[in-house]
Amino acid sequence: MSRPLAIDRHGQILQALEAQGSVSVSDLATRFGVSMETIRRDLKALAEEGRLVTVHGGAHRLTNEPSLSRRTIDNAEGKAAIGRAAAELVEDGMAILIDSGSTTLGLAQSLVGRSNLTVLTNSLPIGLLMARTRTIRTILLGGEIEPNDEAAFGLDTLDLIKRFRVDLAFIGAGGISETGDFTDYTRLAAEQRALMMACGQAAYVLADHTKFSKRTPVLITPAPQLAGLITDRLPSQEPAAIAASQKWPIRLAGSSV
Amino acid sequence: MSRPLAIDRHGQILQALEAQGSVSVSDLATRFGVSMETIRRDLKALAEEGRLVTVHGGAHRLTNEPSLSRRTIDNAEGKAAIGRAAAELVEDGMAILIDSGSTTLGLAQSLVGRSNLTVLTNSLPIGLLMARTRTIRTILLGGEIEPNDEAAFGLDTLDLIKRFRVDLAFIGAGGISETGDFTDYTRLAAEQRALMMACGQAAYVLADHTKFSKRTPVLITPAPQLAGLITDRLPSQEPAAIAASQKWPIRLAGSSV
DNA sequence: ACTAGAAAGCCACATAAAGCCACACCAATC
DNA sequence: GATTGGTGTGGCTTTATGTGGCTTTCTAGT
Numbered sequence: 001m002s003r004p005l006a007i008d009r010h011g012q013i014l015q016a017l018e019a020q021g022s023v024s025v026s027d028l029a030t031r032f033g034v035s036m037e038t039i040r041r042d043l044k045a046l047a048e049e050g051r052l053v054t055v056h057g058g059a060h061r062l063t064n065e066p067s068l069s070r071r072t073i074d075n076a077e078g079k080a081a082i083g084r085a086a087a088e089l090v091e092d093g094m095a096i097l098i099d100s101g102s103t104t105l106g107l108a109q110s111l112v113g114r115s116n117l118t119v120l121t122n123s124l125p126i127g128l129l130m131a132r133t134r135t136i137r138t139i140l141l142g143g144e145i146e147p148n149d150e151a152a153f154g155l156d157t158l159d160l161i162k163r164f165r166v167d168l169a170f171i172g173a174g175g176i177s178e179t180g181d182f183t184d185y186t187r188l189a190a191e192q193r194a195l196m197m198a199c200g201q202a203a204y205v206l207a208d209h210t211k212f213s214k215r216t217p218v219l220i221t222p223a224p225q226l227a228g229l230i231t232d233r234l235p236s237q238e239p240a241a242i243a244a245s246q247k248w249p250i251r252l253a254g255s256s257v
Numbered sequence: 258m259s260r261p262l263a264i265d266r267h268g269q270i271l272q273a274l275e276a277q278g279s280v281s282v283s284d285l286a287t288r289f290g291v292s293m294e295t296i297r298r299d300l301k302a303l304a305e306e307g308r309l310v311t312v313h314g315g316a317h318r319l320t321n322e323p324s325l326s327r328r329t330i331d332n333a334e335g336k337a338a339i340g341r342a343a344a345e346l347v348e349d350g351m352a353i354l355i356d357s358g359s360t361t362l363g364l365a366q367s368l369v370g371r372s373n374l375t376v377l378t379n380s381l382p383i384g385l386l387m388a389r390t391r392t393i394r395t396i397l398l399g400g401e402i403e404p405n406d407e408a409a410f411g412l413d414t415l416d417l418i419k420r421f422r423v424d425l426a427f428i429g430a431g432g433i434s435e436t437g438d439f440t441d442y443t444r445l446a447a448e449q450r451a452l453m454m455a456c457g458q459a460a461y462v463l464a465d466h467t468k469f470s471k472r473t474p475v476l477i478t479p480a481p482q483l484a485g486l487i488t489d490r491l492p493s494q495e496p497a498a499i500a501a502s503q504k505w506p507i508r509l510a511g512s513s514v
Numbered sequence: 515a516c517t518a519g520a521a522a523g524c525c526a527c528a529t530a531a532a533g534c535c536a537c538a539c540c541a542a543t544c
Numbered sequence: 545g546a547t548t549g550g551t552g553t554g555g556c557t558t559t560a561t562g563t564g565g566c567t568t569t570c571t572a573g574t
Contacts, residue, residue: 002283003531006560007312011278025522035562040523056569057522124388124397128381131402135278140381140409142399142417145388152397156417160399163413282532292552297533313559314532 009034009042012113017052017061018132019112024058078208078232078253079106085253086170086206086230092116094167097199098126100151101172103206105129111136120164120199122192123151139164153188161195169200169225173207175214180243182207182220190218197223204251205229212238266291266299274309274318281315335465335489335510336363342510343427343463343487349373351424354456355383357408358429360463362386368393377421377456379449380408396421410445418452426457426482430464432471437500439464439477447475454480461508462486469495 009032016023025043029036043059046052052059083106090096093116098104100123108126111117115135121127122141130138143157171193173182182205184190197203203225212235228249234241244250266289273280282300286293300316303309309316340363347353350373355361357380365383368374372392378384379398387395400414428450430439439462441447454460460482469492485506491498501507 002281003314003560005279005281005312005314005317007315007317008279036522037524037563038561041561122399124381124385127402128385128407131381131404131407134404138402138404139411139413140397140399140402142379142397142409142413145384145395145397147388147391147395150385150388152399154396156396156399156420160413160417293532294534294553295551298551 004032006042010046013042013046013059014051015112015133017059018129019109022055022058022060027058074102075208075210075232079103080109081106081232081253082206082208082230083107083110085251086204087111087114089168089204090114090117091167094118095120095164097121097161097164097166097169097196098123099170099172099193099196099206100126100149101206103208104170104172107170107206118166120166121151122153122157123149125150153192158192158195161192161199164199166200167202169196169203171196171203171205173205173211173220174216174218176207176211176240176244177215177219178239178243180240180245180247182222183216184218184220185216187218190220194221194223197225200225202227205248207231209233209235209241212240212244267303270296270299270303270316271308274316279312279315279317284315331359332465332467332489333363335467336360337366338363338489338510339463339465339487340364340367342508343461344368344371346425346461347371347374348424351375352377352421354378354418354421354423354426354453355380356427356429356450356453356463357383357406358463360465361427361429364427364463375423377423378408379410379414380406382407410449415449415452418449418456421456423457424459426453426460428453428460428462430462430468430477431473431475433464433468433497433501434472434476435496435500437497437502437504439479440473441475441477442473444475447477451478451480454482457482459484462505464488466490466492466498469497469501 013023013028025036025039028039043052043054047054047059052061079102082103086107087110090111095118097120098108100121104123105126108129112129112133118137118139119130120139120141121130122143124145127138127140130136141152141157141160143152143154145151146153173193174184177183184193203223204227207229209232228251229244230251230253232253234245234250270280270285282293282296285296300309300311304311304316310319336359339360343364344367347368352375354377355365357378361380362383365386369386369390375394375396376387377396377398378387379400381402384395384397387393398409398414398417400409400411402408403410430450431441434440441450460480461484464486466489485508486501487508487510489510491502491507
């Protein structure tokens with residue numbers, strides 16, 4: 001009987017670490033089907049190389065770096081579920097576009113470990129995350145960086161988007177109006193998101209349920225490629241949720257972990 | 258030379274490695290119908306040619322270029338000193354371009370706290386760092402991301418560079434040749450760096466002393482804007498250092514903290 | 515704040531897979 | 545027919561992993 005390569009495990013551990021910030025010994029042990037002691041030895045070796053720090057129960061990423069700062073993401077669980085649901089739509093060999101935002105970041109995290117994909121994004125954290133997998137080809141849509149989003153916006157970004165065609169586009173939104181339409185904070189961002197939709201053969205908006213109660217000023221003109229909305233749950237009392245459910249096909253992400 | 262069978266095997270092993278990142282001895286043995294010992298000899302031979310690295314149980318793709326994301330930066334102190342020296346050239350209100358690399362990252366770190374600056378960069382870590390200051394306007398030059406550098410390279414990047422003109426450009430280099438010229442790992446990177454030089458009214462190459470003993474294959478064609486080299490110290494015994502000092506104005510960064 | 519139980523860590527030992535080396539073998543080549 | 549280079553085999557060493565016993569650390573309930 002042959003033994004799986006230890007070095008592959010090391011690589012995947014580091015990937016999981018990039019995506020999640022921390023990993024637990026028991027999770028890794030079950031995931032790889034090896035004993036906890038083996039995982040401990042892996043983590044110890046990686047820690048000696050200075051690639052992570054071990055903590056009781058697992059390991060943690062070194063904290064100096066441009067992190068996908070896990071700065072208290074609201075409704076992290078719901079966004080992770082949306083990410084997993086969206087990732088199921090992504091098939092081997094596809095080229096996809098991922099917009100910036102904490103919800104779309106959930107999708108990127110779910111794609112870690114996949115290979116034979118091409119990801120276009122205007123988000124720096126997503127770009128770094130994807131590039132570090134080393135198995136996903138990553139193209140960054142450059143432009144002027146908006147510090148709040150840590151993503152590129154602007155004329156150059158619009159221009160770059162126009163040069164590509166992808167299989168799927170996953171778009172964020174600032175909020176959802178009472179009419180069920182998607183809205184954004186600025187004119188430029190709305191324009192850019194509309195263009196991103198048109199870049200894909202099919203486009204999905206990723207928005208968690210908190211967006212139904214958010215109103216942002218600029219309407220995003222939906223492109224014909226818009227295939228639906230992926231969210232975690234529909235707040236039944238929200239007019240925006242009711243309107244949206246009548247307007248777009250909605251895919252509910254099971255919040256079960 | 259060798260049996261045709263063996264040559265086929267070597268090629269296919271490298272191909273499998275390219276596709277999967279790693280291969281196991283036992284898998285290859287069953288796949289080719291030969292003994293594990295033979296596969297080991299194959300891997301050993303390929304490892305001696307520098308085409309892969311052997312690990313217990315198989316082999317792993319080599320990452321030719323030392324990765325930036327491994328946190329231990331060689332000669333961090335010298336690079337920080339170079340960064341401070343370069344930062345002194347940057348005046349209020351300027352627009353500057355910062356190339357990717359660990360040395361140029363030192364410059365970016367020295368600029369934290371400054372304001373009224375515009376920074377163009379193709380490096381994701383530098384872009385994030387600058388954007389997070391919120392006082393420095395940041396423009397990211399997009400394109401395909403090279404995982405080792407965590408920076409954008411490619412046709413789109415070249416195209417974007419051409420659209421800007423900056424006051425100062427700070428360029429990295431893979432190595433310095435015996436003739437004192439700057440060299441790089443790939444044709445594309447060399448081209449891109451040359452274009453970056455031409456983007457500035459004046460351009461400086463930032464390279465610490467370890468670069469004088471590094472030889473990388475592709476020559477960077479210097480643009481006329483190249484105003485000099487900023488380094489931490491000149492290894493007197495290195496022919497590359499002597500040649501460079503005769504060819505370019507050199508600014509030595511005081512290593513004093 | 516204290517303490518008991520549970521979970522995780524550590525160490526030593528056992529074992530199976532992998533690596534290494536010397537030698538034998540086989541099939542082309544000169 | 546001798547030579548040469550690739551390949552397989554057997555014996556030994558090394559490495560990776562699992563297991564059990566013990567210690568340490570965390571957590572929750574009083």
